[in-house]
Amino acid sequence: MISRLTLSERQLALGVLLFLGIIGLAMAAAGRNDPLGGQGFIVLLFSVGLAFYVMSGYFAPEPDESRLASYYDDPTKVGIVLAMFWAVIGMAMGVWVAALLAWPELTFVDQAWASFGRLRPVHTSGVIFGFGGNALIATSFHVLQRTSRARLPDQFSPWFVLIGYNLFCIVAASGYLMGITQSKEYAEPEWYADIWLVIVWVVYFLIYLRTLARRKEPHIYVANWYYMAFILVVAVLHIVNNLAVPVSFSHAKSYSLFSGVQDAMTEWWYGHNAVAFFLTSGFLGMMYYYLPKRAGRPIFSYRLSIISFWGITFLYMWAGSHHLHYTALPQWVQTLGMTFSVMLLVPSWASAGNALATLNGAWHKVRDDATLRFMMVAAVFYGLSTFEGSFMAIRPVNSLSHYTDWTIGHVHAGALGWVAMITFGSIYALVPWLWKREAMYSPRLVEVHFWLALAGTIVYVFSMWNSGIIQGLMWRTYNDSGTLAYSFVDSLEAMHPYYIARTFGGLLFLAGAVVGTFNVLKTITLARHESATAAEPDMPAIPATSAVQAGE
Amino acid sequence: MDIGHETLVAISKSWGLFYLLAFSVGVMVYAFWPGNRKAFEHARTSILAEDDTPLEPEN
Numbered sequence: 001m002i003s004r005l006t007l008s009e010r011q012l013a014l015g016v017l018l019f020l021g022i023i024g025l026a027m028a029a030a031g032r033n034d035p036l037g038g039q040g041f042i043v044l045l046f047s048v049g050l051a052f053y054v055m056s057g058y059f060a061p062e063p064d065e066s067r068l069a070s071y072y073d074d075p076t077k078v079g080i081v082l083a084m085f086w087a088v089i090g091m092a093m094g095v096w097v098a099a100l101l102a103w104p105e106l107t108f109v110d111q112a113w114a115s116f117g118r119l120r121p122v123h124t125s126g127v128i129f130g131f132g133g134n135a136l137i138a139t140s141f142h143v144l145q146r147t148s149r150a151r152l153p154d155q156f157s158p159w160f161v162l163i164g165y166n167l168f169c170i171v172a173a174s175g176y177l178m179g180i181t182q183s184k185e186y187a188e189p190e191w192y193a194d195i196w197l198v199i200v201w202v203v204y205f206l207i208y209l210r211t212l213a214r215r216k217e218p219h220i221y222v223a224n225w226y227y228m229a230f231i232l233v234v235a236v237l238h239i240v241n242n243l244a245v246p247v248s249f250s251h252a253k254s255y256s257l258f259s260g261v262q263d264a265m266t267e268w269w270y271g272h273n274a275v276a277f278f279l280t281s282g283f284l285g286m287m288y289y290y291l292p293k294r295a296g297r298p299i300f301s302y303r304l305s306i307i308s309f310w311g312i313t314f315l316y317m318w319a320g321s322h323h324l325h326y327t328a329l330p331q332w333v334q335t336l337g338m339t340f341s342v343m344l345l346v347p348s349w350a351s352a353g354n355a356l357a358t359l360n361g362a363w364h365k366v367r368d369d370a371t372l373r374f375m376m377v378a379a380v381f382y383g384l385s386t387f388e389g390s391f392m393a394i395r396p397v398n399s400l401s402h403y404t405d406w407t408i409g410h411v412h413a414g415a416l417g418w419v420a421m422i423t424f425g426s427i428y429a430l431v432p433w434l435w436k437r438e439a440m441y442s443p444r445l446v447e448v449h450f451w452l453a454l455a456g457t458i459v460y461v462f463s464m465w466n467s468g469i470i471q472g473l474m475w476r477t478y479n480d481s482g483t484l485a486y487s488f489v490d491s492l493e494a495m496h497p498y499y500i501a502r503t504f505g506g507l508l509f510l511a512g513a514v515v516g517t518f519n520v521l522k523t524i525t526l527a528r529h530e531s532a533t534a535a536e537p538d539m540p541a542i543p544a545t546s547a548v549q550a551g552e
Numbered sequence: 553m554d555i556g557h558e559t560l561v562a563i564s565k566s567w568g569l570f571y572l573l574a575f576s577v578g579v580m581v582y583a584f585w586p587g588n589r590k591a592f593e594h595a596r597t598s599i600l601a602e603d604d605t606p607l608e609p610e611n
Contacts, residue, residue, distance in 0.1 A: 068606075069605060069606070070605055070606070071604070071605070071606060145606070146599065146604070147595075147599060149606055149607040150607070151606045216606070217594075217595070218591060218594075219591040219594065219595045220595075221595050221599060289599060292599060292600065293599060293600065296600065297600075298596040298597045298599075298600060299596055302592040302593070302595065302596040303583040303584065303592065306579070306582070306583045306592075307579055307580065307583050310575070310576075310579040311579075314572065330557065332557070332561060336564070433604075
């Protein structure tokens with residue numbers, strides 16, 4: 001990896017790591033006994049460790065100009081491995097916390113870090129940001145270069161984004177275990193981590209703009225629009241929702257700029273758009289590239305993909321208030337969120353239908369190829385969970401579903417059925433292309449992974465639907481004297497069997513991810529072994545004599 | 553000026569409505585504009601090309 005960087009890029013990497021190490025040291029020194037001190041040591045260790053790695057390859061010969069005649073895929077390769085790694089960590093955490101709900105006595109370590117409240121955000125951030133985010137960054141670099149027919153503008157900034165983003169994930173996850181949190185769903189990391197993510201994210205967006213400026217295709221392919229909406233809107237959401245004042249520069253704790261219902265509205269404007277632009281828009285970008293590519297058929301309707309893009313982008317912005325039905329939020333704001341959520345069904349189903357219509361005529365491939373089947377099932381679950389979402393946003397429906405496990409079931413229909421399925425499908429398509437092999441190490445294991453993932457999702461979602469609706473009904477059942485028929489503990493006991501089923505569903509899904517990770521790692525080692533024995537240079541077929549890039 | 557409930561509702565019912573309507577018309581016109589058909593068709597099919605190298609710059 002390091003030997004493919006130019007000398008000035010290696011120096012830049014060391015410079016940035018030195019700067020980061022100093023920041024870590026300063027945090028450790030200023031924080032002292034505050035949790036900030038512990039976070040500082042993590043930043044310091046991370047930077048020093050990486051600096052050693054960069055130095056180990058520092059004196060390797062520089063790459064020649066021929067590198068410019070091929071795409072730069074090293075960050076994508078590392079990103080895929082990191083995504084699979086985070087998938088296993090995040091999903092294992094999920095199974096752990098699911099087991100804690102079914103059997104609370106399982107808190108076998110009597111330590112604060114092992115409590116449900118601290119482990120749960122490690123699960124949510126681990127799967128959303130660790131797994132989802134790394135997969136998005138990795139695939140976006142791949143799709144961006146192919147659809148622009150242009151190489152990434154430089155070799156340092158993609159590494160800065162990928163590694164910097166993972167530093168954010170590590171600082172976030174370790175912080176939760178120490179008890180650091182802003183107590184905002186999906187926005188738990190504190191101010192210093194938030195500032196770091198803004199820097200990383202701006203560089204990410206600039207890579208996109210710089211590569212698009214060098215593109216050789218006149219039209220920007222629709223997948224890039226989705227990826228760019230993801231990057232741009234997440235930046236806006238992240239900055240606004242995390243406007244906060246730290247207690248002092250030596251404390252991890254900060255206080256939000258907003259309070260009361262304004263704080264709640266800002267948080268759920270952020271929270272729902274995180275679902276929209278992190279978990280939907282970016283993954284739609286993935287779908288619009290890898291699904292046609294794998295099926296060998298162009299997207300059914302390109303126009304429809306554009307119309308649904310703008311539909312999703314502009315309608316989602318207003319939907320967040322449906323998280324605050326029957327609260328202190330003004331009624332008309334709730335109605336606004338409800339109305340936009342219902343309208344969202346149109347562009348959502350347009351995308352799901354577009355994907356399925358693309359496969360029309362290639363169903364034999366879907367039958368034979370588990371990779372394509374992952375993507376097909378993802379499109380089906382996307383359609384299902386967007387319908388469910390619009391439905392649950394309707395106020396009277398929400399009065400039954402809100403605060404119950406139905407919400408958890410809905411989230412996982414989207415996260416397991418849509419986000420994870422499209423990601424695994426894309427990764428199984430991408431890994432053989434990137435490592436220049438005919439197929440994955442074991443297509444049978446892809447098949448095993450597919451059925452584990454599908455079975456796990458169905459068990460999970462059905463148990464949560466049952467649990468949620470029972471719970472919701474028990475909470476609203478009154479007896480003859482007009483008081484509640486069931487206590488909260490009664491409903492908790494009714495949920496117990498479903499909690500066990502949910503844990504089992506999650507375990508199946510985790511097992512699939514472990515199988516997938518093994519398959520990916522095995523494919524990579526096989527490819528490395530083959531290229532080492534064949535001693536073939538890793539170069540494109542065309543000779544690269546005059547491959548000087550524009551602007552170089 | 554006091555921005556209360558009435559003001560916000562008035563703004564959403566007029567400007568909010570118009571800008572979203574105008575926007576959706578704009579998107580439709582762009583998507584169905586006959587001159588864009590060729591570019592869309594090219595984008596739609598070109599991703600399936602097997603060639604996996606950047607295009608040579610014109611210099």
